[in-house]
Structures are given as structure tokens and as C-alpha cells.
Amino acid sequence: MTGAKGQLTFTDDLSRDLELREYGLDPGEDSRLLPNTAVLGALQNLVRLATELCDAPYGVVNIISAEHQHQIGAWGVDPGVCSREDSMCAKVFLSREKTVVPDATLDQRFADNPFVTGEIGNVRFYASVPLQTESGFVPGTLCVFSDKPKELTPEQIGVLEVLAKQVVELLELQHRTVQLDRTYAELRDSNAKLAGFAGRVSHDLRIPLTTILGYVELVEDDPDLQADSTAAKYLDRIGASGRRMLAMLEDVLNYSRVGGGIHPARVSLKETAEEVAQDLGIHDHGFVDVNDLILQADPGQLRTLLQNLLSNAMNYRSPERELRVRISGVSNYHGATVYVADNGKGISPEDRIKVLEPLVRLRRQGDGPGTGLGLATCSSIAKAHGGELTLSETPGGGLTVAVSFPAGF
Incomplete structure (x- = not known):
């Protein structure tokens, strides 16, 4: 009108x-x-x-x-x-x-x-x-x-x-x-709600699951249980499945929390990587080489990123050579980029986009255990910092993960 x-x-x-x-x-x-x-x-x-x-x-x-x-x-x-x-x-x-x-x-x-x-x-x-x-x-x-x-x-x-x-x-x-x-405000609100929901679900599922695993361990320790009996085999399968489910619950919870609250600070790449290697029990094995770099990032989320990438390197190592992982970085006025390069099985070019999606696994013969959330979590951490994660082949074979952390975030 x-x-x-x-x-x-x-x-x-x-x-x-x-x-x-x-x-x-x-x-x-x-x-x-x-x-x-x-x-x-x-x-x-x-x-x-x-x-x-x-x-x-x-x-x-x-x-x-x-x-x-x-x-x-x-x-x-x-x-x-x-x-x-x-x-x-x-x-x-x-x-x-x-x-x-x-x-x-x-x-x-x-x-x-x-x-x-x-x-x-x-x-x-x-x-x-x-x-x-x-x-x-x-x-x-x-x-x-x-x-x-x-x-x-x-x-x-x-x-x-x-x-x-x-x-x-x-x-x-x-x-x-x-x-x-x-859009960012809506996404932040959605992430907060997702984290809260995942936390409640994880808590509600974790209690009965840990109770089941506790009873399984009690029965496994029963002296009357024969190690080679059918019951022992069933208990072993129940225990293995329960532990995998518990690990997946923890991974889902960690994934939902990424980006919910970024608190950037000056952090040492070398110190963080060495702490992660120690937590994973590989600090003294000598197959992880780290160059230092001071970058602006959320310390907790950088730690989660390196932990996932090192765990992937261990899970998908090549049977043909001893594992080697090199962690390095470069910085300039644009920001910093962290590189984690291994000499493992690598990921073929046609699968590199797919594996960044949550709960996607390639399921190749000889691969270690996993939930398919490791690289998806790392990609979310990069995006939460305003950067991106890319995958490429390590010269000589293996996977190189590059994660950018833009300046001024």
C-alpha cells in the first residue's frame, strides 16, 4: 500500500x-x-x-x-x-x-x-x-x-x-x-546447546556403561571362571565393545565442545607437543621430532589437535617402516601454520575431503582402532580459530596435515 x-x-x-x-x-x-x-x-x-x-x-x-x-x-x-x-x-x-x-x-x-x-x-x-x-x-x-x-x-x-x-x-x-x-552468533549458540546436550547424553550413558564394565571386570577376575570357556570369550567381547563405546562417547563430547569458547594465548608448539607425547606414552620413543614455534591459539584446543594427529599417526603407521612424525610450523604477518607430517599409510587424494567429516573411517586392513572423529575434530578446531585444515602427501609416503591459525583472531 x-x-x-x-x-x-x-x-x-x-x-x-x-x-x-x-x-x-x-x-x-x-x-x-x-x-x-x-x-x-x-x-x-x-x-x-x-x-x-x-x-x-x-x-x-x-x-x-x-x-x-x-x-x-x-x-x-x-x-x-x-x-x-x-x-x-x-x-x-x-x-x-x-x-x-x-x-x-x-x-x-x-x-x-x-x-x-x-x-x-x-x-x-x-x-x-x-x-x-x-x-x-x-x-x-x-x-x-x-x-x-x-x-x-x-x-x-x-x-x-x-x-x-x-x-x-x-x-x-x-x-x-x-x-x-x-550467523556466527547463531552458530555459537547452537554449539553451546550441542555441547550441553552431548554432555548430558554422555553422562547419562557413561554411568550405566561404566557399571557394566565394572561387573565384567569383576566376573573376569573370578577364580572360578575358566579362561578358555565360552563365558570368558563372551565377557571379553562385551568388555571390548563397552570400552570402544566409552571411547566414542568421550570423542563425541570432545567434538561437540570444539569452538564453543576460544581463548587465544601465546603458546609454545614444542612444549604442547611434548606434553601430548608424554600423555600418550611415546615421549621417550624417539620417533617424534618437534620444532618450536610460538603461536596465538587456544592452548587446550591446540593440545587436543596435536593429540588427535599423533594418535592417528600411531594408528595408521606403515607396516613397511618405523614410524616417524615431524611437527613444525612457520609464522609471518598472516599468522601461523602448524605441520604434522608422518611416514604412515597416508590418505589417497579422493578420500581427503571425506575423512574430515565426522564418524567417517576408511576401514583399511591393518588400521588401528578409532571412531572417525579425530580429523573432524581437528578441522573444527582450525575453523574455530578462523583457519583451515588441509591434507597432503608427505614426500616419500605418509600424511602431512597443515593447520592455519590466522593473525588477529
Whole structure:
């Protein structure tokens, strides 16, 4: 439902303000509406360029909300807020056409406007270009003006139109940032709920499972049980299955917790890797070589990542050679990358994407035990830090895992 030309109905007003909020431009009760700092600086530069190229002393980027005009970028004047009723741009911006007025006192659309009459300003020359997004939404205008009558050349009008498109690009950038922030917040909330659910399920299943395993151990220790009896064989299978299920519960819980709360700190790759090797009982075996690197990462999650990668190297070692694992890293202004290279069985190129999915195992002959969550957990840790995990072949055979940790996370 629409009103008179250039006017909006109540329904349209609500829709306009909702659309502005999607762009991170929230009118709010105090009538202030500002983009983020980075966008604000870029807008200021574009407005300045518009005034210089059009040889006009003043320029603004106006955003029109349901009730106000907000100057979010300005040159030659201090950015301010006025009622939409007083706005010059609000009278013409919905036409989606450029407006060039050499002398506003002679134009019936603006002659009685307070920006022209002297009540608010003394505008004579006025030129504006609507800011139209790809979806057709027009949040406002880029305009230049002067307190003296003036004409614009066709070339200057063309420049003003180009700069208006650049303003739209900045607003679209902020729009995508708002969408990403919202998605990240939803993902964080979802991860928190998942971790809570997994914790409850893990707790509820772990108690009866550990009770069963406890009874199995008691029966296995019974002196009357014959080691080669059918009952002993069944108990052994029950115990093995129960322990595998308990390990899977722990892996699922660890996987659900990844990314729930990242607390980056300066951490030593060498110290963390040596602690993990000690926990796995391989510290003194001599097949793990570590180069030191100080990186910015969540210490607990880096530890989990290295533990999973070292466990995988042990589980999928090659029967043809003694296991060797090299842990190293490089850093620069982009951040740091950690490499864990083994000389094991490796993973064929066609399987490298698949094995990063949760609960996926290749099930090759001679492979060690696992739940299919190790590499998926490592990939989630990389993503939670804003990086990524990639798999490649180690020269001479084996698997090299590269995990990036971007700077400034």
C-alpha cells in the first residue's frame, strides 16, 4: 500500500527501518544511525572526493529512515540528524533518479524547505544521486550542495553517479558483515546447546556403561571362571565393545565442545607437543621430532589437535617402516601454520575431503582402532580459530596435515 508520490505508508515505514537494520543501520530511539568505524572512514573519503570533483563545498551521505534523515558521512559540514519532513533528499530519493538543481530557491520542490529558506541552512545549488542496492532497496542518497547557485557538467554528474555506486558497495559490505556476525552468533549458540546436550547424553550413558564394565571386570577376575570357556570369550567381547563405546562417547563430547569458547594465548608448539607425547606414552620413543614455534591459539584446543594427529599417526603407521612424525610450523604477518607430517599409510587424494567429516573411517586392513572423529575434530578446531585444515602427501609416503591459525583472531 503506497501513499502519495515520494511518501511512504506506515507499513512501508516499518519495512524501511527493518531493512536499514539488516544493513547495520539502526535508527534507534535517539535518532542516531552510524555504520561501523571502518565503513565510516571510507564514506568520509568518498564524500570528500565527491565535493572536490564536483567543485562543491559541502557533501553528505544521507540515510533516510521512517522518521529522520541521518548524515552518516559528511564533508564541509558536521554530520547531523533532521526530521524526514525537513529533508531535501527525502522528497526525491524514491524516484531512483538523479536530481540536479542549480538554484533551489527557484525550484517548487525545495523553495519553502528549511534548508533553503535559512531556517536550517541556505542551500542554493543541490545535487543528489539515490543509493540503490542490487535488491532495489534505496537507503538514501549521496548529495553535494552549496550556498551559491551552480551548474554541474555531464562529466561531474557521471562522477557523482559512480561515487554513489561506491557508497552502495560499502553499505553492502557492512550488510554482509552484519549477516556474518548474526550467523556466527547463531552458530555459537547452537554449539553451546550441542555441547550441553552431548554432555548430558554422555553422562547419562557413561554411568550405566561404566557399571557394566565394572561387573565384567569383576566376573573376569573370578577364580572360578575358566579362561578358555565360552563365558570368558563372551565377557571379553562385551568388555571390548563397552570400552570402544566409552571411547566414542568421550570423542563425541570432545567434538561437540570444539569452538564453543576460544581463548587465544601465546603458546609454545614444542612444549604442547611434548606434553601430548608424554600423555600418550611415546615421549621417550624417539620417533617424534618437534620444532618450536610460538603461536596465538587456544592452548587446550591446540593440545587436543596435536593429540588427535599423533594418535592417528600411531594408528595408521606403515607396516613397511618405523614410524616417524615431524611437527613444525612457520609464522609471518598472516599468522601461523602448524605441520604434522608422518611416514604412515597416508590418505589417497579422493578420500581427503571425506575423512574430515565426522564418524567417517576408511576401514583399511591393518588400521588401528578409532571412531572417525579425530580429523573432524581437528578441522573444527582450525575453523574455530578462523583457519583451515588441509591434507597432503608427505614426500616419500605418509600424511602431512597443515593447520592455519590466522593473525588477529
